Amino acid sequence: MSPVDALSTLLLAVSLFFFTAGTIGLVRLPDVHSRLHALTKADNVGLGCVVLAVLLQASDWTEGFKLVLIWFLVLAAATNVSFLIAGGTGKRDHDDREGDGR
């Protein structure tokens, strides 16, 4: 097994650990906020490790770019979704939308 493959495998194993930790947190923690905390952090790091592992195997830079873009998009989406689930309102001081009841 070449060193690159070995490193990829190691990264995948690490990501497995993080995903498992996140899932255990999801199942065992008592309330929404702590579960969100566990899930967002652990899963995103896990995904980062997976992306790194696959990045090492990528054939050219366009594939690598797409992989990093995927990771970034998941980060952005997970952040926002966690925020929304946690009930973040982000109220603004002024509202310039007419009839906006939100």
Place this chain on the structure above:
Amino acid sequence: MNGAPLELFLLVGAALFACGAAGVFRDAEPLRRVIAVNIMGSGVFLLLVAIAARGGGDRPDPVPHAMVLTGIVVAVCATGVALVLADLSGGEEGDDDDGERS
């Protein structure tokens, strides 16, 4: 990726279809029926894709793939219409004798 155990996936497809069929008769709640019918659809898709993969090697039969793609899109359209109908038919329905639960 070769050597997919097609018998296994054929059985799973049949099982999904049967599960969905049971779900349709299980409860009169419209949303559940929509879910159940969608699962039946997924079962059929799995059957078609497994049938398409029978050729072995790297080139599956593209015709069932096209059918399934069409099916996925049509299924979501039907789901959209069904959900509007479910909204309009009201929340309570079904032949519950006690009226305790819709």
Place this chain on the structure above:
Amino acid sequence: MTIVQLFDALLALLLLWLAWRAVTDAVLFRAVVSFVALGLVLALTWFRLQAPDLALAEAAVGSGLTGALMLAALRRRSDRSSPTPEGPVKGAALRQLPGWVLAFVIFGALSWAVLSLPIPAQGLTEEAHASLEKSGVTNPVTAVLLNYRSYDTLLEIGVLLLAVVAVWSLRVAPRLRPGSPSGPLLEGLLRFLIPLLIITGGYLLWIGAFAPGGAFQGGALLGGACVLVLLGGLTVGPMTGRIVLLRTGLWAGLAVFIAVGLGAMTSDRWFLEYPVERAKLLILLIETAALISIGLTLGCLFYGGRPESGSSDRSSP
């Protein structure tokens, strides 16, 4: 047992377990979530079975959009009626028995039927690949969809339009219930996500000719962008002028398809028989119009009704 066999077994178990939960879970929300998860595992299965085009479509449409539709319906349902206590229905087991018996019978018959099919078998693989040079594209699924079986796809686009007509005929769109106000975080996300979705949809459309992708997958992304616009409350201003644009976009796909089909008949060809040297261009033309229609249709399905005409602001509250 090899790793791959283990993976397949795990996949099969996951599919069955999620389907079971989606059908039998007492809490409807959990059933919907199981269904969405089933869609994602199914997308993985499509990839395993060498159907990447399907994986793209399933993840976007089958799981994502259908999940959004169901969650919206679930919310409207809970808004409408007081939450009924969910739990096992009285006398449920006996009443459900015929359903399960039927399920068993269906499973038995279907398994027997599909397992009697010959494995391996060629199907139409050879024929499909043999005519690829003449079809104008090199992705066989796209060739089947937009050339060999283009009539089916034409009708499918017709079904899309029909679904919007049905939903619009049924009711005026319900107001999206005010949730928490969208703050700078969500707006920041949407500001770059929606243009990215549109660009990626176009990208999928373009590469659909020679790699997994195509009009449907791109249209699904566009539909996702429409849903985000609706959810993020980004529609501003009166809809009146926009309705015409919306209607045009909705029937453009079908219209272009039929026009191309009829146009092909001018030189003593059949309906939808593209001239071989123009096939690539015509397919691209049809797919572009279809992309717009599909995206707008999915957005309209999510909207759940016809837009209120008139001067009232239709932006979600």
